[in-house]
Amino acid sequence: MLTLEHFLTVGALLFCLGLVIALSKRNAIGVLMGIELMLNSINITLIAFSRFGESATPIAGHAFVAFIITVAAAEAAVALALAVSVYRSRQTVEVDQLDLLRL
Amino acid sequence: MHDVPGISEAVLWAIILSPLAAFTIITLYLRKIPQIAGYLSIVAIAISFLLALITLVDVLGAHGHVAIHSHEWFQVGPLELTLGVRIDGLTAVMLVVVSSVSLLVQVYSQGYMAGDPGYGRYYAYMSLFITAMLGLVLADNLFMLFVFWELVGLSSYLLIGFWFHKPSAAAAAKKAFIVTRIGDLGLLAAILLVWTRTETLAIHEIHHLALTGAFAGTTVTLFGLGLFAGAVGKSAQFPLHVWLPDAMEGPTPVSALIHAATMVAAGVYLMARFWPVLEVAPDAREVVGWIGAATVVVGASLALVQTDLKRVLAYSTISQLGYMMLALGVFGYAVAVFHLFTHAFFKALLFLGSGSVNHATNTFDMRRMGGLRKVMPITFGTFLIGTLSLAGVFPLAGFWSKDEILLEAWVNNRGLYTVAAIASFMTALYMFRAVFMTFFGEYKGGEPVDREDEDSHFHGDPAHPHESSWVMTVPLLILTAGAIAAGWWAWGKEFHHFVEAAVPAEALHKAPEFSYGIAITSSIIALAGIATAWAIYHKRLVSSEEIRKTALPIALLLEHKFFLDDLYERVFTIRVFQRGWNRLVERFDMLAVDGAVNGIGWVGTQSSRVVRHAQTGQLQLYGVGIAAGVFIVAIIVFIASPL
Numbered sequence: 159m160l161t162l163e164h165f166l167t168v169g170a171l172l173f174c175l176g177l178v179i180a181l182s183k184r185n186a187i188g189v190l191m192g193i194e195l196m197l198n199s200i201n202i203t204l205i206a207f208s209r210f211g212e213s214a215t216p217i218a219g220h221a222f223v224a225f226i227i228t229v230a231a232a233e234a235a236v237a238l239a240l241a242v243s244v245y246r247s248r249q250t251v252e253v254d255q256l257d258l259l260r261l
Numbered sequence: 262m263h264d265v266p267g268i269s270e271a272v273l274w275a276i277i278l279s280p281l282a283a284f285t286i287i288t289l290y291l292r293k294i295p296q297i298a299g300y301l302s303i304v305a306i307a308i309s310f311l312l313a314l315i316t317l318v319d320v321l322g323a324h325g326h327v328a329i330h331s332h333e334w335f336q337v338g339p340l341e342l343t344l345g346v347r348i349d350g351l352t353a354v355m356l357v358v359v360s361s362v363s364l365l366v367q368v369y370s371q372g373y374m375a376g377d378p379g380y381g382r383y384y385a386y387m388s389l390f391i392t393a394m395l396g397l398v399l400a401d402n403l404f405m406l407f408v409f410w411e412l413v414g415l416s417s418y419l420l421i422g423f424w425f426h427k428p429s430a431a432a433a434a435k436k437a438f439i440v441t442r443i444g445d446l447g448l449l450a451a452i453l454l455v456w457t458r459t460e461t462l463a464i465h466e467i468h469h470l471a472l473t474g475a476f477a478g479t480t481v482t483l484f485g486l487g488l489f490a491g492a493v494g495k496s497a498q499f500p501l502h503v504w505l506p507d508a509m510e511g512p513t514p515v516s517a518l519i520h521a522a523t524m525v526a527a528g529v530y531l532m533a534r535f536w537p538v539l540e541v542a543p544d545a546r547e548v549v550g551w552i553g554a555a556t557v558v559v560g561a562s563l564a565l566v567q568t569d570l571k572r573v574l575a576y577s578t579i580s581q582l583g584y585m586m587l588a589l590g591v592f593g594y595a596v597a598v599f600h601l602f603t604h605a606f607f608k609a610l611l612f613l614g615s616g617s618v619n620h621a622t623n624t625f626d627m628r629r630m631g632g633l634r635k636v637m638p639i640t641f642g643t644f645l646i647g648t649l650s651l652a653g654v655f656p657l658a659g660f661w662s663k664d665e666i667l668l669e670a671w672v673n674n675r676g677l678y679t680v681a682a683i684a685s686f687m688t689a690l691y692m693f694r695a696v697f698m699t700f701f702g703e704y705k706g707g708e709p710v711d712r713e714d715e716d717s718h719f720h721g722d723p724a725h726p727h728e729s730s731w732v733m734t735v736p737l738l739i740l741t742a743g744a745i746a747a748g749w750w751a752w753g754k755e756f757h758h759f760v761e762a763a764v765p766a767e768a769l770h771k772a773p774e775f776s777y778g779i780a781i782t783s784s785i786i787a788l789a790g791i792a793t794a795w796a797i798y799h800k801r802l803v804s805s806e807e808i809r810k811t812a813l814p815i816a817l818l819l820e821h822k823f824f825l826d827d828l829y830e831r832v833f834t835i836r837v838f839q840r841g842w843n844r845l846v847e848r849f850d851m852l853a854v855d856g857a858v859n860g861i862g863w864v865g866t867q868s869s870r871v872v873r874h875a876q877t878g879q880l881q882l883y884g885v886g887i888a889a890g891v892f893i894v895a896i897i898v899f900i901a902s903p904l
Contacts, residue, residue, distance in 0.1 A: 181884045189881075257878030 165206030172199035186241045186251040190234065197230050266348050268319040270330040272312050273346040276356060277396045279308045284388035287381060295381035302384040303367045306391060310360040317353045325350025325762030329401050329465060339460060347401035347464060349763035351598060354756075355398040355530055358605045361743075362522035363391045365736035369613050370514040372732035373620065383423060383512070390416035394523040398530060403452050403462040406534075410448065410491070410527060414441050417524050421511040433510040440504040444494020448531075451487025454480065468537040472767050477541060485538050485545030488531055489552070496528025496582045499556040503826055506563075506575040509625075513616030516571060520578040521609035529585045529601050536594040537768040550590015554680040556583030559823065561687035565694070566819040570615045570625045573695045577651065578608055580684060584666055587677055592770045593669035595757040600666060602756075603658035606743030607650040613740065614644035617733050618699060621726035624708035627695060632704040637728045641700045643737040648696050650744040652689035653787045655780075661748030664780050665772075672773045682786055689790025697798040 176199060179192030201223045208219020245251050283305035291298045320326075331345030367387060374383050393412035400406040415438075422434025456462060458480055459470050470476035476484075492498065497505040505525070509516055519525060532539065532549065539546045560580030567573045581604050588597035617640045618633060619625055634641040650657035653664065663685060670678035704726070728734065750756045754772060761769050796802045809816045821827065 177888055181881050181888065253881060254879055256880070 162206055162210040165210075166203060169199045169203035169206065172196075172202065175199075184252050184254055186244065186253050186256075187238075189253060190237050190241070193237075194230065194234065197226065201226055265326055266316075266320045266323040266328040268316050268328070268348060270346065272316060273330070273348055273399060276309045276312045276316070276360070277392060277399060279305045279312075280388040280395070281392040284385050284392060287385040287388065292381050295384075298381040298384045299367075299371055302388050303364070303371070305388060306360060306364045306367050309391070309395060310357075310364045313353075313356040313360040316348060317357050320348060320350060320353040321759065325353070325759040327465065327763060331401055331463070340456070342404055343402055343463065344405060345401035346399045348399070350759040350761070351530075351533060351763040352398050354598065354602055354760060355526070356395065358526070358602055359391065359394050359398065359522045362605050362609045362740075363387075363394075363518060365739055366514045366518045366522075366609065366613070369517075369616070369733050369736040370512075372730050373514055373616055374512060377512075379423065383420075386416055386419045386423070387515075387518070390420060390518065390523060394527065397527055401464055403455065403464065403467070406464075406531075407448065407452055410495070410531075411445070413495070413524055413527055414438060414445065417441075417508070417519060420515040420519075421508045423511050423515065427510065430510040433504075433507040437504040437508050440501050441494040444490045444492070444501055447487045447490020447493075449491075451484050451491070454484050454487060464534065467535070468765055468768070471537045471541050472765055474541075481538060482542040482545045485535070485542040486548060488535055488538070489545065489549055492528030492531050492586075493552065494528070495531075496525045496586070497556075497579050498528070498552050498582065498586060499559045499579075500825060502556060502560065502579045503822070503829060505579055506572050506822075509569070509571045509575055513571065513612060513619060516575070517609045517612030517616070520575070520612060521605045525578060525582055526601055526605065529582060529589075529597060532586070532589050533594060533598050533601075536589070536764050539589060540768040546590055548590075549586050550674065550677055553583045553586025553588075553590055554677050556580065557587060557684040558680060558687075559583075561684045561691060562819055563822055564691040565687065566816065568626055568628055570618065570627050570630075570695060570699060571612070572625075573627075573691060574608070574611050574615060577611075577688070577692065580688065581608070581651070584663065584681065584684075587681055588666045588669060591666075591669045591673040591677055593666060593772075594764070594769070595760045595772065596662065596665045596669055598760050599751055599756050600662035602750075603650070603662040603744075603747045606740055606747050607647040607657075607659055610643060610647040610737060610740035610744050611651065613733070613737055614640050614647060617729040617737065618644075620729050620733070622708065626708070627698040629705045629708060630699045631702040632700070633726060634700040636704075636726050637700075639728055639734045639737065643734075643741040644700070645696060646741050647744050648692045652692050652791060653685055653783055654791075655784055656745075656748070658744050658746070658748035660784070661751045664783050665751065667783050668773050668776055668779045671776075671779055682783070685783060686786045686790045686793075689787045690794050693791045693794030694798050697794060701799055 173196050176192045176195030176197075179195060180189050181192075183189050183192060204219055204223050204226075208216055208222075211219075213219070241251050244256065248255070280302070283302045287298045287301060291301065327347065327349040329345060329347045331343045334342045334344045336342070367384075370383065370387070374380055377383065390413065393409050393416055396409035397406060397413060400409055418434050418438040421437050422431050424430045425434070452462065455467060455476070459467065459476050461467065461470075467476070471481055494501050505520075508519060511519075539549065557580050560576045560578070560583055564573050564576035564580065567576060581600070585597040585600050585604075588594075588600060615625065617637065618630065621633070621637060621640075622630055624630070646657065650659035653660045667678060667681055667685070670681050757772055797805055797808070818824070
């Protein structure tokens with residue numbers, strides 16, 4: 159029998175996985191993929207709460223997730239465009255090289 | 262006998278305000294037209310003098326009893342400050358002395374200061390000086406008295422440093438200001454003391470409290486000593502007398518005014534004003550008497566070795582002021598005031614006489630004078646009478662007052678009598694030394710005029726000295742009349758009764774009766790001094806060089822002014838202050854103050870040098886920090902409120 163705890167555990171594991179990828183990958187594309195993973199782990203958690211929670215409008219959770227997926231797709235497009243643009247100007251997308259702010 | 266002076270309050274205020282108005286008008290409007298400044302100032306002082314005379318007549322009619330007109334000025338908490346005038350025998354005498362001597366000095370200055378580029382400024386300062394002194398004697402409370410006291414100090418600074426472009430004059434002005442300020446600290450402390458203990462500053466209330474015993478014991482002794490500290494500074498008592506001889510750097514009429522009527526009289530006046538306090542504080546009175554005695558001897562002995570005519574007179578003033586303090590130390594309240602009164606006339610006369618001599622010879626150095634009695638008969642005659650009066654020769658003014666001091670001292674304190682008698686021999690000796698060197702023998706040519714020196718406004722010909730003009734000789738003649746006649750006021754104790762009415766009767770002692778023994782002794786002592794001077798400096802029976810060689814250590818001690826100036830300058834000023842205290846303060850400034858400011862900067866730099874390593878510019882490292890922070894907060898929240 160699948161319970162809320164199972165879904166939450168998967169969501170938490172997935173979030174940690176995404177966080178580790180986002181913080182440890184040197185390639186900007188890899189970092190973006192980690193961030194996608196974290197977003198989707200949140201989506202799983204939201205769906206789970208929506209399915210198992212007591213709510214007058216259970217569809218609201220699903221709608222919320224659909225919105226997040228849409229916005230995340232737009233955000234990913236912008237982020238990838240930024241990555242391409244950075245590559246054009248600096249010939250690299252290694253994030254540890256991008257330390258212009260430090261002077 | 263219980264009449265009250267009926268003189269209108271407005272008249273008393275007008276006495277102060279008349280010269281003050283002259284000062285204001287001259288300063289604001291007349292700096293470009295100095296000739297009017299002189300006349301305006303003289304008219305203002307003449308008004309004050311006439312009003313003072315009217316006041317004196319009125320107070321004489323009231324037998325010297327007290328009238329007080331007091332008005333509230335403002336109130337701060339329990340401290341109520343008043344503005345008021347007090348008129349009684351003592352004040353009336355002082356008013357007349359101050360205004361009459363000032364008037365004569367102002368007239369004389371017309372001649373002496375003629376052509377000086379600072380002529381207008383001179384009259385402005387003189388008017389301020391006289392205002393301050395008149396206000397000082399009229400004040401009915403300690404606070405107002407202190408204000409005018411400090412104004413006297415300020416205007417003396419301005420006048421001594423009148424020729425401020427001369428470094429010696431500027432230094433002398435500073436010295437006078439700073440040295441008297443040391444004494445004023447004592448006066449200020451006394452005022453604060455009396456305020457905290459009695460909550461009043463009115464003079465008559467302090468008198469009353471002292472005499473009824475409400476203000477007694479150590480406090481009243483300290484109060485008396487504080488007042489005396491102020492008087493020591495202003496009246497040039499040992500050991501703060503060092504400013505007075507240097508004050509000779511000012512114009513001679515200023516010296517005459519300072520020495521005769523205004524500044525140095527202020528200290529004696531202060532002590533006389535608070536006589537009831539000295540009456541109930543025997544320890545303070547004893548200190549006053551002995552400091553006075555020390556001053557008498559110091560002044561007289563230093564006057565013996567001076568070669569500058571004005572400096573002889575300056576040390577003579579110090580010595581005579583010592584006599585006044587000595588008189589206060591032996592219950593001679595009225596006698597001290599009487600000596601102040603007579604001294605004002607003959608000392609002003611002597612100073613103006615020395616100025617007249619200077620106008621003829623362009624010098625004050627007695628070694629370059631001599632024989633002037635033939636060419637300056639009026640100056641010589643008046644100077645001689647002033648000298649005889651100062652030496653205490655019957656029947657001139659100085660005889661009466663000095664005799665009474667000696668009498669009081671004989672009755673009340675034989676130690677002080679001995680000192681005073683020895684000093685009166687020295688007085689006659691040094692004054693006649695000056696007379697013989699200046700007016701007898703051969704003329705030594707004076708000081709040649711330096712036509713290149715722009716400061717010199719000397720117009721005569723020192724090689725052929727001549728008598729001064731009438732604006733200078735008339736004041737001399739008038740003062741001579743005073744120097745001859747002023748003493749007779751004491752006949753039948755008239756003066757004493759008049760002045761004594763100014764203080765409550767409980768504070769008074771019966772004055773000793775006139776004694777022929779004392780009078781004859783003091784006359785013989787004075788004549789002996791004159792004879793000695795005649796033998797040494799006129800007939801040259803004994804060479805003064807020989808005397809100097811026989812008593813070389815004493816002579817050196819005197820020529821170096823008892824090394825007091827050296828002590829103050831080399832030890833106190835340079836060693837204690839410049840090298841000691843100032844360096845300490847400098848260290849404190851450099852180490853503590855600058856150290857604190859620089860230290861704060863240093864801490865900022867050093868700590869940021871450590872912290873800036875956290876700012877790597879690596880975005881992922883920041884991300885780790887954010888994530889770690891979130892976890893830590895989550896854990897804390899979980900521990901604080903478990904699910």
